[in-house]
Amino acid sequence: MTAADAVSRAAPAPAGGDRRRSGYLRYGLGRIGGAVVSLLAVLVTGFFLFRLIPGDPVKTMTGGRPVSAGQLAAYREEFGLDLPLWEQFTDYCGKALTGDLGTSYQFRAPVTEKLGEALGPTLLLTVTAFVLHTALGVLLGTRSAWHHGRTADRLHTGLALTLYSLPSFWLGLLLIVVLSVGVGPVPGLFPTGGMESGAEEGFAHVLDVAHHLVLPVVTLVAVEYGQTLLVTRSALLDEMGSDYLTTARAKGLRDDLVRRRHAVPNALLPTVTLIFVNLGRTVAGVVLVETVFSWPGLGGLFYQALSVPDLPLVQGLFLFFAAAVIILNTVADLLYPLLDPRVGR
Amino acid sequence: MSTEEQHGPGRRRPWHRALRRAAGAGIAALLLTAGLATPLDPAPRPAAAAGDGERVLTAAVAQSVDSLNPFLATRLVSTSVLRLMYEYLTDYDPGDGHPVPGLATKWTPSADKLTWTYTLRTDATWSDGRRITAEDAAWTFRTMMTDEEAATANGSFVGNFRKVSAPDPATLVVELERPQATMTALDVPIVPKHVWEKAGDLGTFGNDKAFPVVGSGPYVLTGYRADSYVRLKANPRFWRGAPKFDELVFRYYKDGDAAVAALRKGEVSFVSGLTPAQADALRGQDDIEVNDAPGRRFYALATNPGARTKDGTRFGDGHPSLLDRRVRQALFLAVDRETLVDRVFQGHAVEGAGYIPPRFGTYFWKPSAGQELRYDPGRAARLLDRAGYRKNADGRRVGKDGRPLHYRLLCHATDPNDKAVGQYLTEWWGDLGIGVELTCLDNVTDPWLAGTYDLAFDGWSVNPDPDFVLSIHTCGALPATEEDTGATDNFICDKQYDDLYARQLAEYDPGKRAELVKRLQSRLYDLGYMNVIAYPNALEAYRTDQVAKLRTMPEDGGNIYGQDGYWSWWSAEPAGTGDGPDGGGSTGAVAGVAAGVVVLGAVLVFLALRRRSTADDRE
């Protein structure tokens, strides 16, 4: 995913009539329609893709324990695996649309329940990291662009690029070694993994979770903020070349006023686009960081489910990941015209 | 374009400012929490010094719990937790593993060997105060006999049961179809009937919602969060006496290194499943005791003898050359076990011999000098030549049908040892002229059950009573049809082995039975279908400043995690309070706060300077 892509994507440029409202309506409906098609595609892919994974789910489920053919058949019936594929498919679609994602093979619990258990921790981690890396990226990107070419800019850009090139799992491991275990004079300040120590209650528990949150969040922010920085910076540089800014400056407006009032808000649009386009990448980051830090979230659950393979759970998680990204992207698409008058006019 | 744009941005000014303020606040909040939270969870501290005076023992586990329902749970982590929650009829002596009283104080077989009568202790109660009666045990066994779901985990124990009854609260009578030597080794958690009667469908009951969970073992389950922790409290009503620790927490670490790091810091008191490198690194640490104990496992190279059903129908596609014993033995002759123990296990294993690990002295067997297949690649090459697999011009061994010898070697992607040993085998067998394709899978169940592999890495944990690991190589364990899943390990079926197996199972005299078990192992060794490479040690470590002592099993140099019993966790004693490590802890806390403050200050100064410099730019 590159900056240029975000820029190219930033102009969904719908066919606009004179009447602005009906133009937006058409645009909005188009986006929502597209999202629905995408969601249906995910539903179909989710079903067929995971059926490619080799392995008889029922035999795997019983873990190689001695089981009679009769009982295996009973399991197949229980999970609907004895039906022809298309019937399984319609069954799965019907259930999925009513919010029933089936029963996990390995945990013998409803998939929605497992999802619910792991969703909280993942949201906590992602949202915290997301807010921080976006804020940091936009802030430093703005400064960098404003002072572009100077040492501060070079430093910021260089650091961002370097951090962006690091494998996130490796950075996580190093942070554990240095800040968690402690090296030489550096004391181990943070827990090595997990989300809670399981013994605290009340406010102490909140602090405990926050304490566990630090390193995973730092890892995610470090590898993610660079891109936001670069895109904000380049968008702002583009914007700064615009005539109106020169005019504004010529009018004698103060520099930071020009920046804050005019350039930054316009330059934010590509950044917002990038953020939403990048949600898929965020999911990837979460899978890795959750693995390294033993975070009890969706990413770890997905990897665990895939190795069984626990089909209902894998399907459910895939559906959830994809749906979340698609829906958020659609929301973003619907918001652009409201944020930027140039779009959807 | 200009008018709209010049006005637009003006309207949005507060947004930008809010964003910046949010960023600042976020960073500050994160650093503050970091600083604040640090002293609450300082580095090494004595377990006894936990906030409210509770003595908490925390152990790291790497596996995620499959279920806390004893009828369903099969993973080691789950059965280990359940072992602490529910008492069995009999336990194993921590010394030599002989059966000792659990809920039952006395057990006697009838003269015809078909009826066993257990006398239950009268002083044992459930954690809710009710008395434990024979009816609880009878209900547990009967449920497993009648409900297929309830037989999921431990069904094999009751397969031979005809009738179970409880004539009075202290007497349990089990009638058998055939004699069964393992009646003093029934590893079945006895559950409280008055609770479980109301559990509903046992196939989906998780037993992890209503805390505390009524039990009879040394600890009571009081909390559980999937992939996070299992929390247990000491059971003051435990008949053997309450454990010394008030609380026992199993904390889940996906990553082994994170668990070791947590041990170094004192976040956890115990870690198992160390790699040799980790064990060696921990050995030099203060306050950490590394336990390098003979393991319960054997690590073997299994050969596919051609998958088949009980009635002899063949399936799968194992390489036909492996049906020739000379080929199997040649393969094993080319495996340098000494190097593997030295390099892969880095000395933390014992070179393989018989099927049962030396830790179980009663049953341990070694091949005689003439019988032993010592590492000898020359002899391996001669054996292959004699079997008709000669090297061709390219140096590859070719069968009479002109097909080169090429084997699929099945390995567990999750086991680093499999991958490492696989690379050695690939090179050794490559020198012999045999091609190897190392297939590492997360989940080997499918090719394993379908018999679609040639060679595979195999390993089992052996119980004090070896019956189970011996039973999985009998013809009776083969699946009835290709559709069934049999109890068989890798489809071995040998008449001579079966005869010996039946004789040992009906033998109630321990000495004579041990003799039969050794002959069984000799036969298995000669067959060459199951070649034991090594017995890996159990590598574990615990903090001596948190745990004063705990009982290993066997007591003399045994292991801690995954014992045949609750000895380690029940016997664990907290270390004394007040000295040494506490100071280190507060140093860590002070440093944490200081670091937080410094970083926060740096950020504020940075922001202030940036502000100043922007101001300068204006001029």
Add this chain to the structure above:
Amino acid sequence: MTAPPASPAPAGPRALAWRRRRRAAARFWRAYRGHRAGLAGLAVLALLALAALTAPLTVGGDVASVTGAPGRPLEGPSGRFPLGTDRFGRDLLGLLVWGTRVSLLVGLLAAVLSVAIGAVVGITAGHFRGVYATVLMRVTDWFLVMPTLVLAIVLATVMSRSLGTVVLAIGITSWPTTARLVRAQTLAVEARPYIERARALGGGHGHVMLRHVLPNVMPLVLAQTTLMVSASVLAEATLAFLGLGDPAVVSWGGLLQDAREAGAVSSGDWWYLVPPGVAIAAVALAFTLCGRAVESVLNPRLGVGR
């Protein structure tokens, strides 16, 4: 006559085109030289490429043999083994050099595959428009929002563990970005008047796409490939780290996975853990720097050094 008759040279059209291209390349190089970061990236890449190509001579294939390992397992750095040994006792410096081959190869192949798919989809979607383009772009959008790693993990699980699988898994999941960029560029190119002329002169779809659009999107494709290699090297390491690589092949990601499995992180065996990570980061950074320099040379509007 395909090109606008810019200079009245006596040479034939082909020689003309060649001369023009040579001149463009020289111009490109002059502009590229101005980017210090880009030059640094290029230097690092040249060094690594040299290391990869000469590896059979300098370290030899035997460095990966476990039975012939020269040292004890997990030895620290010493004169004999400057970066210590791995868990088999193999020379880590040798393995690191040898691993360059796999990491670079997988990175390049995956990037080429990904960009090739992206370019084909982008050009055809930009050229044909209509229902075909709509469907294609819907698919692209769909892939764009898919969690890439999740898809790649699934693909790697479905297929056997081999280098080909890794290349395929990365290539198949990472093309949509390129497709979008190329499509935008194609639309811009096709709007130019000379395409109209070529069409009027009877140029078919194939002719227009291959002779006119492709040369014009090539610079973009080049820049995109450079950036994509960086992503692919990281993706390869990630998959290997998650245990989805081929255990018998030496790659940087595989070394990290080995190090982790051996417990190097908590044992403080930094020499096992740090070099492969640094190598991955260096390659990823070098390709990114080159890609950015190329991008900014080709598209000066994007700002100084972007």
